Amino acid sequence: MKFDFVDLFAVISAFIGAGIATVEIISIWKKKKELREAEKRRKMEVEVMNSLDKTGYSSIKNATFWLEHERQRNQGDHYEDESVYLNRAKTIREKTPLFSYINTNYSLS
Amino acid sequence: MSMEGGEVLINPEEKDIKKRFETLVKLYEEQFCLGIEEKHRDSFFLSKELLHCAVTAYFDDIYKYKAYAGSKYADRHKQAAYTIIWISRFHPIQIKPEAKISTTVLTINEAFALYAGFMFLDPAVISKLQGSFYQHLIYTLVYRELPAKGWATLIYLMETGAMKGVQF
Numbered sequence: 001m002k003f004d005f006v007d008l009f010a011v012i013s014a015f016i017g018a019g020i021a022t023v024e025i026i027s028i029w030k031k032k033k034e035l036r037e038a039e040k041r042r043k044m045e046v047e048v049m050n051s052l053d054k055t056g057y058s059s060i061k062n063a064t065f066w067l068e069h070e071r072q073r074n075q076g077d078h079y080e081d082e083s084v085y086l087n088r089a090k091t092i093r094e095k096t097p098l099f100s101y102i103n104t105n106y107s108l109s
Numbered sequence: 110m111s112m113e114g115g116e117v118l119i120n121p122e123e124k125d126i127k128k129r130f131e132t133l134v135k136l137y138e139e140q141f142c143l144g145i146e147e148k149h150r151d152s153f154f155l156s157k158e159l160l161h162c163a164v165t166a167y168f169d170d171i172y173k174y175k176a177y178a179g180s181k182y183a184d185r186h187k188q189a190a191y192t193i194i195w196i197s198r199f200h201p202i203q204i205k206p207e208a209k210i211s212t213t214v215l216t217i218n219e220a221f222a223l224y225a226g227f228m229f230l231d232p233a234v235i236s237k238l239q240g241s242f243y244q245h246l247i248y249t250l251v252y253r254e255l256p257a258k259g260w261a262t263l264i265y266l267m268e269t270g271a272m273k274g275v276q277f
Contacts, residue, residue: 076180076182076183076184076185076187076188077182077184077185078181078182082128082129082131082132085132085136085228085229086132086135086136086139086140086228088227088228088229088230088231088232089136089140089141089224089227089228090140091232092224092227092228092232092235093140093141093143093144095232095236096232096235096236096238097236097238097240098144098223098224098227098235098238098243099144099145100240101238101240101243101244102144102145102213102216102220102224102243103144103145103146103149103213104212104213104240105211105212105213106212
């Protein structure tokens, strides 16, 4: 059997054709994959948007109000005349055991 | 406290500082010294300068807090907490070189700091205070870095416990 130039050309063409076809197939597969992922992302975004729409910003504000404003809860007492504090201190000195603790001494023995 | 441009952001009122300073001097002279046993009284003296520093630092802190929280007045737990912190930090009571040293004398600033802080609370709360807890408070002031807001929570718990009749 003779293997001439035409046959060689046919074999090389077949290889090149197969190569081109493979590259095309990979390219199409990649494109399809990208499309699938894009669709997936779009669906997720829609889901997030839907859940935000369901929650609503006003609901978020309602839910976080306590945490954000708790620090403003305590308004203290205020006395223009600070003898109030001194009177309390006098009562503490006279009626509570605080100074017996202050005057207690500890030693090694 | 001011920024470079000269804009004053936190500016405690001088009259508030003066009033509280005078209250604390009176507290020391008319109440605290009277409560301390006579044998210890000659062992220390009050540095009014250091006490003034403590009061100024207290108002700086309180004003910062009020600016953050939008409060007109700080609540009593924070008043007590910041007072305790700043007096114990500045040590306005100085021990004389010839003093006869005792536990009372060595912890005199912490004792005064607690007493000054307690004047913001109902005396009924302090009536529930026990010796071991007092010692623990002194220990905490000396050895631990409990921030003022931590002290405020501790004082809140003391008050809540006392209101339910708990001795602590």
